[in-house]
Amino acid sequence: MLLFSFVLFLIIITGCQQEDEVKPEERLQEYVDHWESYDFNAMYDMVAAIEKEDFIERYEKIYSDIGIENLQVNFDFPEQSESEDNNDEETESAVFPIHVSMDSVAGTISFDSEIEMVKTTEVVEEEEKTNWLVNWNAGLIFPEIEDGGTIGLRTVAPVRGQIYDRNRQGLAINESIYEMGVVPEAFTENSDSEKQQIAELLDITVEEIEAKLNQNWVQPNLFVPLKVVPSLAEKDLAGAVNEIKPLTYQTTVGRIYPFGEATAHLVGYIAPITAEKLEEVDENIYNENDLIGYRGLEELFEEELRGEEGIVIYAEKEGQEPTIIVEEEVKNGKSFNLTIDVNVQNELYYSLNGEAGTASAINPGTGEVLALVSSPSFDPSAFLYGLSSNTWDKWNNDPNTPLLNRFASTFAPGSVFKPITSAVGLANGSIDPNEGVEINGLTWQKESWGNYRIKRVSESTGLVNLDNALVRSDNIYFAMQALKMGEDALVSGMKKFGIGEDFPFTYPIQASTISSDGTLGNEILLADTSYGQGEVQMSALHLASSFSAILNNGTIMNPTLLMDEEDSQVWKEGILSNENAALLKKSLRRVVTDGTGQEANISSVEIAGKTGTAELKQSQNQEGGQENGWFVGYPIDDSMIVSMMVEHIEDKPNGSGFVAEKVANAISNLNR
Structure with a gap:
């Protein structure tokens, strides 16, 4: 019985000693766990002789500088001979192959290396205990610095696109x-x-x-x-x-x-x-x-x-x-x-000659935008290479606001809107191009309008039909036609031109609007809208695109700015029949030869188009306010549509003819 008890005691003691024996792979796993947690202090406690500054601070700085994340370390057991397997207690070191992978600011870094675990003994409470420490070297940060060196990071600036x-x-x-x-x-x-x-x-x-x-x-x-x-x-x-x-x-x-x-x-x-x-x-x-x-x-x-x-x-x-x-x-x-043609851009910009205004040009057949101009303008290099306070003050105090981008804005279109009203009426049947309307005098009103009266440019002799109304730019004719077709028909027709919706263009152009609330319920507002007054607002580019419906027999191409955009796409279609488009083209040519746009009637190139004067009023009865002049025109080969607006033409001798002449000269110069 005593012999059995003694043997049992030896077995228990031996088992306890074996359980207390620390294996190198166990200590290495602890070290790896700390490493993957970036706990460099705990790692330092598990390495053989190395200066703390060389270890902790170096790890922290390098890992921080290059943005190390998602660190993963795996190790394999070394292959051992049979004799080594039987003599673990005499092994003084063990080498483990490791694989390290991590993400950095420059991408994933991975490398293979080895960690040597070395056996140490220490006395704890008068008893010797075995431990294993990492025989560390800088190659465990990166193999490239195992024999010395530093880790650096360099950025390479990209070349800006042109x-x-x-x-x-x-x-x-x-x-x-x-x-x-x-x-x-x-x-x-x-x-x-x-x-x-x-x-x-x-x-x-x-x-x-x-x-x-x-x-x-x-x-x-x-x-x-x-x-x-x-x-x-x-x-x-x-x-x-x-x-x-x-x-x-x-x-x-x-x-x-x-x-x-x-x-x-x-x-x-x-x-x-x-x-x-x-x-x-x-x-x-x-x-x-x-x-x-x-x-x-x-x-x-x-x-x-x-x-x-x-x-x-x-x-x-x-x-x-x-x-x-x-x-x-x-x-x-x-x-x-870009689809922009800088020759067209330059020609239109310099034709404005510093006047406050805007101009756009498009290829009606493709929708490609050839020019987007805002005048006056500024020197873009000044912001990069030194903008003096004098220049900045000059720009900010200039009443013509050279820093304002007018081509991205909307304005009252005035009478250049009349071809749109004409197209709407022709399409819905409310306008009969052969039917004349009797209009007497220079002003007209409905009895319920109080003191408000609509004025036209000149009196007519005889009945006024659509062609005559376009050529002479008769506000009263279009007001009557709008009242005849009614709010729903005009609003519906305007929407077919994209008015009241976002303009589908790469560059953000302010959306054209029908009115402040999208309706024309008020009779006076309905009448005024028909000839481009009221609250209707359009950009120069949208006006040019709208005129393309006449040149394209009822189709408006999606306006494009980038040459690598998809092939020409239709934005709106079915706006006009071929017959009605031909009627409007004939009338727009007559506007230039016989009507309000005769300043554009030049010998070098045949031009068609429509003039417009938009009166900016604070109230319906205001007199003597600012006037903006418009002309939307094109050579009769339909190669280009130019839309131009000049602010403050109230003092110009020819009114909107001043703008028509600028557009005609620009088209002529571009056709040389």
């Missing part, structure tokens, strides 16, 4: 720009005069120059940058460099806008990001040193134009080329080819 017109003329491109500056030691005894000359040339102040020269890093022989300019041609800067001894320049690459003011509202510009803008964008993409698109296509297509920066994580050792660990390749920005 914007071209249909003929690959650059509208916003990356080309050589010029950083103007001075070399301090080159100033002569007339330095005050030289600084004044430079300040005037670069549109900066002498104080700004002196502040730059007083920076801590400035040395007599070093180039001190003052301002970047897109061209040396302006103010003959190249000549000034030869004449003013300290003035010089360095060439670099930057954004330029070759057509300046003519395309500024369409293209927009890039500029340093503001603190306010930085709060609106993704902080993982932008920082306070970035440029970003403002206005126009630079802003609309910012994400595609900007591209995505590349990121390289590398190991670097002194005297050796860096070794790339992982790389997220840079994605340069996408370039855009």
